[in-house]
Amino acid sequence: MKHIARKKIVSSISLALLALASNAQAAAPSTEELLKQLQTLRATVDALQKQVQEQSESLAKTREAIPEGAEVATSADIDGLRSALEDYKYDSARNREYSTALTTRGLTIGGTLTGSYTSSTSPSVASSNRPQGTPAENSFGVGASLSFAGNLYRDYNDGRNLDYKLGLAFSAPKFSNSAASTNSPAQGDSVVRLTDVYLQYSLFKTNGGLENEKLTVAFGQQKIPFGLEAQVSDELKPTVATAQFLGTSALNNIGQRQIGLIFRGDIEPTVDYGFNYRAPLVEYAFGIVNGNGANTSDNNSRKDYLGRLTFTLPVDYNSLFRELKIGASYYAGSKNLNSTTSPWPVLADTARSNRTGFDISYNHNPFGLTYERAEGSDDALLTPGTTTDPTTKRISSRGQVLTAFFNFGDIAQWSKNLNRVGKFDDFWPSTSQVYYRYDHWDPDTHIAKNEILKQTIGYNLFFAQTTKFQIGLTHTSYPNQNKSAIDDLTALFQYGF
Numbered sequence: 364m365k366h367i368a369r370k371k372i373v374s375s376i377s378l379a380l381l382a383l384a385s386n387a388q389a390a391a392p393s394t395e396e397l398l399k400q401l402q403t404l405r406a407t408v409d410a411l412q413k414q415v416q417e418q419s420e421s422l423a424k425t426r427e428a429i430p431e432g433a434e435v436a437t438s439a440d441i442d443g444l445r446s447a448l449e450d451y452k453y454d455s456a457r458n459r460e461y462s463t464a465l466t467t468r469g470l471t472i473g474g475t476l477t478g479s480y481t482s483s484t485s486p487s488v489a490s491s492n493r494p495q496g497t498p499a500e501n502s503f504g505v506g507a508s509l510s511f512a513g514n515l516y517r518d519y520n521d522g523r524n525l526d527y528k529l530g531l532a533f534s535a536p537k538f539s540n541s542a543a544s545t546n547s548p549a550q551g552d553s554v555v556r557l558t559d560v561y562l563q564y565s566l567f568k569t570n571g572g573l574e575n576e577k578l579t580v581a582f583g584q585q586k587i588p589f590g591l592e593a594q595v596s597d598e599l600k601p602t603v604a605t606a607q608f609l610g611t612s613a614l615n616n617i618g619q620r621q622i623g624l625i626f627r628g629d630i631e632p633t634v635d636y637g638f639n640y641r642a643p644l645v646e647y648a649f650g651i652v653n654g655n656g657a658n659t660s661d662n663n664s665r666k667d668y669l670g671r672l673t674f675t676l677p678v679d680y681n682s683l684f685r686e687l688k689i690g691a692s693y694y695a696g697s698k699n700l701n702s703t704t705s706p707w708p709v710l711a712d713t714a715r716s717n718r719t720g721f722d723i724s725y726n727h728n729p730f731g732l733t734y735e736r737a738e739g740s741d742d743a744l745l746t747p748g749t750t751t752d753p754t755t756k757r758i759s760s761r762g763q764v765l766t767a768f769f770n771f772g773d774i775a776q777w778s779k780n781l782n783r784v785g786k787f788d789d790f791w792p793s794t795s796q797v798y799y800r801y802d803h804w805d806p807d808t809h810i811a812k813n814e815i816l817k818q819t820i821g822y823n824l825f826f827a828q829t830t831k832f833q834i835g836l837t838h839t840s841y842p843n844q845n846k847s848a849i850d851d852l853t854a855l856f857q858y859g860f
Contacts, residue, residue: 468513475829482853508532523569530558564580589718640685690720697716734765
């Protein structure tokens with residue numbers, strides 16, 4: 364570096380002397396002109412010397428910072444690094460194009476696959492594919508679900524994000540006597556239907572702490588906030604049998620997905636950061652929906668309204684009363700009444716269909732207890748119903764379900780709210796649960812001796828958060844009725860991804 368600087372000084376002086384010589388040859392300069400040129404030359408030399416000194420000091424500091432034995436990169440080394448980076452960029456772009464599913468926005472794909480076995484002492488002919496009078500006593504089955512969830516707009520300041528979800532479910536149609544209508548799939552065909560289809564927007568900020576309150580609005584097809592079991596997704600259902608009052612011939616409009624607008628939020632959450640525990644004092648939900656089920660256009664001029672409130676005891680994680688919740692639900696709807704004796708099937712679209720619910724749950728490992736009661740009040744046609752005589756009667760129905768369970772192992776692996784340990788969710792392969800369920804259903808409280816009672820004992824083995832094995836024995840009896848009891852054994856293995 365010093366050698367180069369000296370060359371610069373020598374060159375500058377040489378050029379100055381040559382300039383003086385050429386000027387001298389052109390015309391003899393005066394003494395004053397020579398002095399000015401010498402002063403200019405001296406200033407140039409001083410500036411070059413200062414530059415050399417600064418460069419020498421900088422080089423010395425650089426050499427001191429270089430570790431002993433380190434090699435200094437050459438231009439060839441830098442060219443090699445550039446070549447390696449170009450190769451990496453090409454390889455990454457190629458792998459992304461050919462080996463990665465590409466989406467416009469962030470996407471999470473999930474789902475469940477289910478294999479099941481059912482054996483019954485008296486199966487329903489309608490649920491069998493065998494001819495009339497020879498129902499299958501046992502059968503294997505499969506099921507599947509697929510979900511796509513992601514973000515359409517991300518608010519980096521407050522977390523008021525716009526998200527979406529799309530869900531699909533597979534099922535096989537069931538026909539008795541091998542019969543199918545022209546509007547239904549043929550026997551043996553599979554049916555793929557939409558489940559969840561909605562947009563969700565966070566009205567409150569979500570990128571703060573656990574103590575922040577939440578409020579979201581969801582528009583589309585979704586589960587409605589009524590009771591406990593109606594809101595639980597299939598992969599988290601605790602028993603092999605669903606509550607009777609959610610059946611297709613019971614209070615089914617609260618057990619189905621509905622199309623509409625639903626708000627969900629909470630107030631005053633109790634937070635324990637030591638256990639990553641959050642329990643809102645009050646959770647609320649309200650909305651407006653079509654009321655006639657999933658994948659179906661509205662069939663009347665009215666809408667259904669719903670609301671739910673849940674109170675959680677405000678205690679910390681170590682309290683004996685942790686996760687003690689009390690909830691109340693209400694659903695007010697309308698439906699069409701169809702006449703079978705008239706060429707015009709719609710008799711009225713203002714028939715009432717109201718639902719009320721009460722539930723209480725206690726989940727304190729290893730014990731757990733849930734109780735849910737639902738009542739329905741529906742208008743029904745008197746027999747026979749005609750368009751000239753739309754007289755109706757009121758039918759009241761009631762169902763209640765009690766479930767008690769005991770856990771073995773650490774339930775943190777399949778309970779997100781209690782997952783306080785930083786380990787993978789399949790770290791505990793021995794988490795399991797035994798349970799008992801009491802399920803009572805009265806389809807018409809004004810008619811005596813028509814109740815149906817189901818009692819189930821079962822065992823659940825959880826391999827991971829969405830992977831489980833379940834087996835349950837259900838005994839169905841008809842108190843005060845001249846009907847034989849039925850025993851059903853159901854085993855299923857459900858694995859999520």
